[in-house]
Amino acid sequence: MxxxxxxxxxxxxxxxxxxxxxxxxxxxxxxxxxxxxxxxxxxxxxxxxxSNKEALFHQIIKTGFGTYTKYLMPALEADTAEKRFRQTLENALNFVLDHPKYFELIFVKSDTKDELANHDDLRKDSKISFDFYSARIHECIKEGVFKEDHPGEVSVLLLASFTGFFSLYIGGLLPRSEDEVRALYWRTVNRILNGISIT
Amino acid sequence: MxxxxxxxxxxxxxxxxxxxxxxxxxxxxxxxxxxxxxxxxxxxxxxxxxSNKEALFHQIIKTGFGTYTKYLMPALEADTAEKRFRQTLENALNFVLDHPKYFELIFVKSDTKDELANHDDLRKDSKISFDFYSARIHECIKEGVFKEDHPGEVSVLLLASFTGFFSLYIGGLLPRSEDEVRALYWRTVNRILNGISIT
Amino acid sequence: MxxxxxxxxxxxxxxxxxxxxxxxxxxxxxxxxxxxxxxxxxxxxxxxxxSNKEALFHQIIKTGFGTYTKYLMPALEADTAEKRFRQTLENALNFVLDHPKYFELIFVKSDTKDELANHDDLRKDSKISFDFYSARIHECIKEGVFKEDHPGEVSVLLLASFTGFFSLYIGGLLPRSEDEVRALYWRTVNRILNGISIT
Amino acid sequence: MxxxxxxxxxxxxxxxxxxxxxxxxxxxxxxxxxxxxxxxxxxxxxxxxxSNKEALFHQIIKTGFGTYTKYLMPALEADTAEKRFRQTLENALNFVLDHPKYFELIFVKSDTKDELANHDDLRKDSKISFDFYSARIHECIKEGVFKEDHPGEVSVLLLASFTGFFSLYIGGLLPRSEDEVRALYWRTVNRILNGISIT
DNA sequence: TATGAATGAGTATTCATTCAT
DNA sequence: GATGAATGAATACTCATTCAT
The missing domain is CATH 1.10.10.60 (Homeodomain-like)
Structure with a gap:
């Protein structure tokens, strides 16, 4: 239990x-x-x-967010902003690989959005995980790990990239082997951090 | 209208x-x-x-892919690989802004995946648009617009990023004004191309 | 036509x-x-x-009875009661072999009974063919071809036997080849006429 | 009731x-x-x-065959082939008089044939009752109750006659009173056994 | 805790039929 | 003579839910 x-x-x-x-x-x-x-x-x-179908569904989502948060939190134990950031990426990856269905539920399914829109408690749960992500990015900018840049927009970029990456994985468009996906993930992270164009 | x-x-x-x-x-x-x-x-x-519900749904998807392709194609008229690439990004953005529901249908909804799995004609339509994207990226690498890199993996990165970006937009997590989204989109593109970390 | x-x-x-x-x-x-x-x-x-579905069905039945009568009638041209009787059996067999669906319609389908119950003209058509049969049997008894017996009950016996025989044929329980069915039919007729038990 | x-x-x-x-x-x-x-x-x-309409229909047919078999079986207790044969005829008559709808279902309705064609268990049930009939006739020929004759063809004759007789009854063409039908039935049986023509 | 019986609303689909063209 | 669009009733079946046990 x-x-x-x-x-x-x-x-x-x-x-x-x-x-x-x-x-x-x-x-x-x-x-x-x-x-x-x-x-x-x-x-x-x-x-x-x-008590009814909706109550059951509500609990499904709640458990999804709770599990996600449990995966992310331990990243706080690392001792630098960059390590905390990278550990967060690692933890998010683990979450997706361990619970692809929860990822899909949280980030993809539109039913969830409807439920979020109508229930404050779920919206709070949702905010916690999004904010965790943003906080790590703000730290990195503040500590000079990332270029001086607009923190909110960098958050958008990273969130979009990783959400998209996981979507491709869920959708079956990436290699199936977990090891391969892990390796590709980190190469993709590095490309994003370092850019892909020449100048 | x-x-x-x-x-x-x-x-x-x-x-x-x-x-x-x-x-x-x-x-x-x-x-x-x-x-x-x-x-x-x-x-x-x-x-x-x-003739029945599935035939209607089939037509919905088919129209979605057809519309998407109609948006992308004109990018071929530009005269350099980079321009064709950027025009493709522009066209994809226009498609999403004009037809957010079609985007969601094509890139997000899992029902569509089921339908694709069972119908060759739709799979062909799908492949056309994915291949168009890949082809633009291959061109850019070949012509030195992008760093020498693994073209397939760069495709993954870009596809993931834009899919993710649009998902955030669809999900209501980005500014609503079309102008703001357009501007943010291009800033995000540039950040991806140029990287966000210091070294 | x-x-x-x-x-x-x-x-x-x-x-x-x-x-x-x-x-x-x-x-x-x-x-x-x-x-x-x-x-x-x-x-x-x-x-x-x-004018509607029922009118169409009504015509189907009417045509069925009409066709049956057209098959039976020529038996009247034979010059003895027994010949007329045997020719009637032959004609009925031909009708079934030529138009198994009409036989089924007339003698088996309960929809037809409903329709007969509600429409005088059809009932008249039906009576014509049944009476034709009875008349042949009456003749045979009268002229000493058959034992002195109750004509109505002999009609019942013969009508039952031949209807039943054709039902087995229609139901696929008899040999399929037309020649074999014809031969079996006449052997069966003779068994009925002559009896099957020893005393 | x-x-x-x-x-x-x-x-x-x-x-x-x-x-x-x-x-x-x-x-x-x-x-x-x-x-x-x-x-x-x-x-x-x-x-x-x-579980659905077909399952219900399946059960209807199954019950019909089961009931029919229950009627026939006790005939086996008689001590001569002829008595077993005559008791079978009696039992079949009782079945039809008690359950005219089941008779119609089993021997007349074409829907039943379709169902039989598709379901082994029903076909087995059907075979049991047909075989019971045949077995009684074979016995009679073997023991000299009937003339030396082709057993299969005598089966056809009897099966046809009784099926046809019952069809006439079901179709309302015979006297309605049960006693009258019973008496007519046995007179018809005797006519078939003894023949109706003079030579 | 759990079940079986039952309900009423809702689902896709088929049908005979009407009407304007 | 024939068609296509449309309708309203009917069909088998599924579902969330209630209730008595």
Missing amino acids: TSESTSNSTKDIILERALEQYMEVGYKGLSMRNIAQKVGISATAIYRHY | TSESTSNSTKDIILERALEQYMEVGYKGLSMRNIAQKVGISATAIYRHY | TSESTSNSTKDIILERALEQYMEVGYKGLSMRNIAQKVGISATAIYRHY | TSESTSNSTKDIILERALEQYMEVGYKGLSMRNIAQKVGISATAIYRHY
């Missing part, structure tokens, strides 16, 4: 199966019946644990 | 409303009833124009 | 295709759309020729 | 009403809505008991 992917209670198993099914078919395709079948309980048993 | 995507036949109106609704709720949420209601015809009248 | 199975007018072609489709799927499965498609005209064009 | 086919569970009631409706309108005309209405439950409640 303390590990982020293992759990034993029926409630947690429902959540896991629901996440899996959601990633396949989206919110509208998410079916209490189908989840129940995968869990091995009756459809109505779910209502013992979640 | 004055843009080139407007048309008057019932068939085209259905297509437009279907696209709109698809972007809100995905394939599973796409409802023939609902489309019909928005168009102002009976639910079954749609079948006069599209 | 004078032959019972060939015709050229659209009206007749519709009738033929409708009969074919009816035999496959029954009245409820009979579809104006589907008939039209087989004929090669639009669904609504049928209404130029038949 | 006091007969052995009545039962009280919703599942069984659905089956009975479905059978009734099927006999009126055939498979295509069989409507889940309509069955539900007759049972007095909502249209969708049926799916709690039968």
Whole structure:
């Protein structure tokens, strides 16, 4: 129960199966019946644990953001801004490789946006992870690791690049082997940091 | 409304409303009833124009790819590799600003991937636009506009960056004003080309 | 146009295709759309020729009875009761072999019974063919070809036997070759006439 | 209502009403809505008991064959081939009088043939009853009850006759009173066994 | 905690038919 | 004679949810 992917209670198993099914078919395709079948309980048993479909979905997103934050946070333990920044990139990569479905849920699925728009608590969770990223970049600029530049816009650039990179990975357009993806990731990071054009 | 995507036949109106609704709720949420209601015809009248829901969706995607390609192609008229590359970026930006829903459909929605997986004709359409992008980058490397580098990996970087940038825009995380987005886009392009770190 | 199975007018072609489709799927499965498609005209064009689905079906049955009667009648030309009886059996067999679908329509399909129940003209057509049969049997008893027996009950026996025989044939439970069926038919007729048990 | 086919569970009631409706309108005309209405439950409640329309129809046929077999089997207890044969005829008659709709379903309806063609288990059920019939006839020939004759062809004759007789009964062409039909049945049986013609 | 029965709204789709052309 | 567009009713089926047990 303390590990982020293992759990034993029926409630947690429902959540896991629901996440899996959601990633396949989206919110509208998410079916209490189908989840129940995968869990091995009756459809109505779910209502013992979640008051309705939306409450269950809400919990899926909440768990996604929580897991993401758990991955990012340890980067704070490094002792320089650059190390904290690079560790954040490493942690984000690990998150995506470990939980591609959560990444997709958080960064890609539009259902999530709708849910964010309507629920303050989720918006707060979302802000935490975005801000973490920005803070690392601000640090780097402040400490001279990056060129003197507009911190918000550099954040945009990096966030866009990494989100895009992961999207390509999720979409199956990058090499499948984890080692290859890791290596390509860091080469891509370096290209972005150093630029690709001649002058 | 004055843009080139407007048309008057019932068939085209259905297509437009279907696209709109698809972007809100995905394939599973796409409802023939609902489309019909928005168009102002009976639910079954749609079948006069599209044989079924999937045929309608297929046409949505096909039109999306077709429109995208129409935006990209004119870049070939420029007379240097770099100009063709920059014009391609410009055209892609215009496409996203003019047709954000088509962008989302093509680059983000997973339903589209399923459809691509099952239909050769769509896969061909998809390949055309991806290859166009790659070809521009290869040219630039070959002609010394970019550093000597692995062309495929530079493609990955650029594709990831722009896809990510547009995703942020679509997701509402960038300034709304078109002028501001355009300016930010080009500053971001330049940062990627030139790098952001000091050495 | 004078032959019972060939015709050229659209009206007749519709009738033929409708009969074919009816035999496959029954009245409820009979579809104006589907008939039209087989004929090669639009669904609504049928209404130029038949005022609605029931009128079309009515004509199918009427044609079926008419054709059956046309097969039976020539038996009257034979010069003895027994010859007329045997010729009637021969003609009925020919009708079934030539038009198995009409046989099925007339003797098996319950939709036909419904239609008969509601339409006097069809009931009259039906009576003509049944009476023809009975009349041949009455003749045979009267002229001593058959044992002195209850004519109505002998009719029942013969009608049951031949209807049943044809049903087995239609149902695919008898040999397929026409020659074999013909031979088996006559052996069966003789067994019925002569009995099968020892005493 | 006091007969052995009545039962009280919703599942069984659905089956009975479905059978009734099927006999009126055939498979295509069989409507889940309509069955539900007759049972007095909502249209969708049926799916709690039968996974879909075909599963329900399948069960109808299966029950029909099962019932028929239950009627025939006790004939085996008689102690001579002739008695077993005559008892089989008696049992078949009882089956038809008790369950005319099942008879029609099994021997007449073409939908059943389609279903048989596609489902091994039903085909097996069907074979059991046909073989039972044949076996009784073979016995009779072997034991000299019938003339030395081709057993398969005698089977055809008898099967055809009785199927045809019952068809006439079902079709309303025979006397309605059960006693009269029983008497006519046995007179017809005797006529078939003994022949009707003079020589 | 869990289940089975049931419901009512909603889904895609087919159909006979009408109407304007 | 024929068509294409459209309609409204009907069909099988799925779904979230409630309730009694």
